[in-house]
Amino acid sequence: MTALLSAEHLAFHYPKQTDLFTDLQLQLHHGEILTLLGPNGIGKSTLLKCLLGLLTPTAGTLTLNGQPLATLTPKQRARIIAYVPQTIPTTTSLSVRDYLLTGRTPYLNFAQSPGATDVALADRILKTLQLSELTARTINTLSGGQAQLVTIARALMQEPELIILDEPTAALDFGRQQQLLSLVQQLAGQNIAVILTTHNPNHALILKQRVGLFGASGHFDYGGIELLTEPRLRATYQTKLRLLYVPELGRTICEF
Numbered sequence: 001m002t003a004l005l006s007a008e009h010l011a012f013h014y015p016k017q018t019d020l021f022t023d024l025q026l027q028l029h030h031g032e033i034l035t036l037l038g039p040n041g042i043g044k045s046t047l048l049k050c051l052l053g054l055l056t057p058t059a060g061t062l063t064l065n066g067q068p069l070a071t072l073t074p075k076q077r078a079r080i081i082a083y084v085p086q087t088i089p090t091t092t093s094l095s096v097r098d099y100l101l102t103g104r105t106p107y108l109n110f111a112q113s114p115g116a117t118d119v120a121l122a123d124r125i126l127k128t129l130q131l132s133e134l135t136a137r138t139i140n141t142l143s144g145g146q147a148q149l150v151t152i153a154r155a156l157m158q159e160p161e162l163i164i165l166d167e168p169t170a171a172l173d174f175g176r177q178q179q180l181l182s183l184v185q186q187l188a189g190q191n192i193a194v195i196l197t198t199h200n201p202n203h204a205l206i207l208k209q210r211v212g213l214f215g216a217s218g219h220f221d222y223g224g225i226e227l228l229t230e231p232r233l234r235a236t237y238q239t240k241l242r243l244l245y246v247p248e249l250g251r252t253i254c255e256f
């Protein structure tokens, strides 16, 4: 089966800087979830930008559904991958519904306005994310957490095969974090692949799927959650964390 996303021997460095990663390998299939973990400033967001085609890797190849990423137009890419960055635009005075409709751009011709089916899709997505009460609010009146969820809703408007979420739980309260992880599992159940970054190893332990772990040196391990061993996580985060199996939860948790 052709991988949805494949990275072979990927390397990247910013101009006049040392490599953030080299020889990075990963393969993601439809409906899989990849959680990226690693210390601050190690290169997680940079890797996401390479996967999105926003940055050009300094070595290696990236393919999307078997096609070299670089050969796809931005519009073609946007029909396959949706991106929710760490910094969310909160200054726009668009209503939440109109903001979601901007997510339909990859499907519209120049100067074509969204139609009734696009509006219906926006309302359906807002309902699924339990955000319907925000429909008429303007983006610049939302809290950070609300804006983050609305931006995820906008990403879903692209009807992507892969959604990339950069620290999606950062602004969310405890309950909303749990909801977000459930949403990620729900999307995977609909055959949408998800890549997310997080600073909480428990998120990877809850999602129980693919893991990409940057070591403190920039070394990248890719595999299943068996990668998340105490020694490896301690080396990554330079702290004496512990992994504890909790029978009541049926899973391992990571604690300081």
Ligand SMILES: Nc1ncnc2c1ncn2[C@@H]1O[C@H](COP(=O)(O)OP(=O)(O)OP(=O)(O)O)[C@@H](O)[C@H]1O
Pocket: 014, 015, 020, 038, 039, 040, 041, 042, 043, 044, 045, 046, 047
């Ligand atoms: N445009 C840029 N030009 C030069 N250096 C950059 C640029 N963007 C990021 N960097 C540097 O590259 C390194 C990796 O940054 P990146 O944002 O990918 O890290 P991260 O793992 O996502 O960090 P965090 O967990 O803190 O968000 C950092 O040292 C950062 O300062």
